[in-house]
Amino acid sequence: MFCPQCGNQLEDGASFCGKCGAQLGGGAAPQGTKAPAAAPSSTPVSPAAVAAGAGSVAAGVMKTHGKLVIGGVVALVVVVAVIAGVVSMLTGGTTLGQTTDTIRRAFEAQQPYLVEVPSSDYTNDTPYSIASFEVTDMKVQNDDWLTAQVKTAVENESFRVDLTYSLDYYPYPDTAYRSPDQTGEYVFNLMSRTVTPKKGIEKDDVNGVGGEGLELNEETGTCQTTVDKTYQFWFADAVSTKTITYAVGEYGWYVEDENTTRKVTYKDLDGEYRAKTGDLTKLAQFTISGLNAETGTFTITYKINGWTEEGGWGNPDSYSEASGTLTAAIEPATSDYEGQSDGYSYYFEAQGDSDHGSRQASLSGYLIQSDDGSKSIEIDSMSIGQDETDGWNGEVSSTVFDGTGVVYKQ
Known part of the structure; x- marks a missing residue:
């Protein structure tokens, strides 16, 4: 028979191996023969040796169980990272103690949105409240201050205002801006604003x-x-x-x-007019007729009385009567001059003929409302052809009668 431990040839029925001392049949070892025993060591094992041994074992295991070991290492790394993140959040080390909640409280205390909300010129003034609040991209800059982006929406009964701010937080005491529960300065800088109406205007x-x-x-x-x-x-x-x-x-x-x-309907212009003072008292007749209520066109029939004046060298200049007709058209226009309560001036021009002199006549003026309520027309130009006898040689030439003033409806 042979020893199953070391392969040494033995006698049949041997109870132990004489070469390696292995027990074969459960019998006692012969006297004088002892099984090898581990001797105690008084030299401590160094950490490096333990690490080396562990590495050797791990290497041996890796050869036979590579997938299992790699999976375990990855899992261990993830767990360590998660624990480190939780500890970091609990201690506030990566955000200088800031969270969405602390930033919101600072935002509510400062109310920077009050200068960004729309005016209430056309709406009833109602208070604003924060409808949504989000903080993203928080970063500590060299452990000196924190930056972030704040997206919020505020609204009242009339508007919703979407706002985006950049935030700078400086964790120093005795600063101008503080949250209710911590020291530090919060600076909100507007980046964008969008105003959305919730209903139409309420007043104008x-x-x-x-x-x-x-x-x-x-x-x-x-x-x-x-x-x-x-x-x-x-x-x-x-x-x-x-x-x-x-x-x-x-x-x-x-x-x-x-x-x-605008739609203008003309009325009440037809009739006789007279001047009270000035050159236009020479008008013996000034009649408006044929008013078109839609277009504002009408006809003026006029007559100027004759008169004489003393000319040079003792020779009188004689003037004869003149008459004719004019066709007028009203042209309302925005103007400060003679403007009515609707902001328009009702100006008209007229062209026609004269039976004397140049045979031509023209007139222009405004339809006005006098302070005393009289129905009146202000004539700013009236040119009528007249006959004039020259005192030197008796020649007859054309001249123009210029008249301005106000005529009143009779």
């Missing part, structure tokens, strides 16, 4: 908007109103129709467009 005293206000067009983000206003003058009724479109910009509602149309 100038254009008569009030009550329930105007309905918001959700598709265009605008609202619109039409204002009709009637002006009554002795010579016309004017209806102004103004369509106003309101839009929202970064500062709130504003008038984006105004489109005004």
Whole structure:
């Protein structure tokens, strides 16, 4: 038989191996023979040796169980990283003690958004509240200060305002800005702002908007109103129709467009007129007729009395009567001069003929409302051809009668 431990040939029935001392049949070892025993060492094992031994064992294991060992190492690294992150957050080491909650409290205390919200020129002034708040990209810069980005939305009954700020946090005491529960300076710098209307305008005293206000067009983000206003003058009724479109910009509602149309109906111009003072007292007749209520055209029939004046060298210049007709047309225009309550001046020009002199006549003026309520026309130019006899040689030439002043309806 042979020893199963070292392969030494033995006698049949041997109870131990005489070469290596291995027990074979459970019998006792012969006297004088001892099994090898580990001798105690008085020399301590160095950490380096232990590490080396561990490395050798690990290397041996890796040869046979590589996948298992690699998986265990990766898992161990992940666990260590997670624990380190949790400890870092608990101690505040990577964010200088800042969290979304602490930054929000500082934001609520400073209320930087109050200077960014729209004006209440066309809306009722209601308080704003924070609808959403998000802090991202927190970074510590050289352990001296923290930067981050803040996205928030504030809203009241009329608007939603989306705001983006850059944040600088300086963790130093005795600074101007503090959160309620810590020292440190918070500086919010606006990066972007978007204003979204929640409803249409609620008031515009100038254009008569009030009550329930105007309905918001959700598709265009605008609202619109039409204002009709009637002006009554002795010579016309004017209806102004103004369509106003309101839009929202970064500062709130504003008038984006105004489109005004007018319809004027003329009246009460036909009749006789007389001047009270000035050159126009020479008018023996001034009659308006044939008024077209839609176009404002009419006809003037006039007559100027003849008169004589003393000329040079004792020879009188004689003037004969002149008469004729003029065709006039009113042209309303925006003007400060003789402007009526609707902001328009009702100016007219007339061209026609004279039966004397140059045979031509022209006239221009304004339809006005006198302070005393009289129906009056201010004539700023009236040129009528006249006959003039020259005192030197008796020749007859054309001259012009210039008259200005006010004529009143009789």
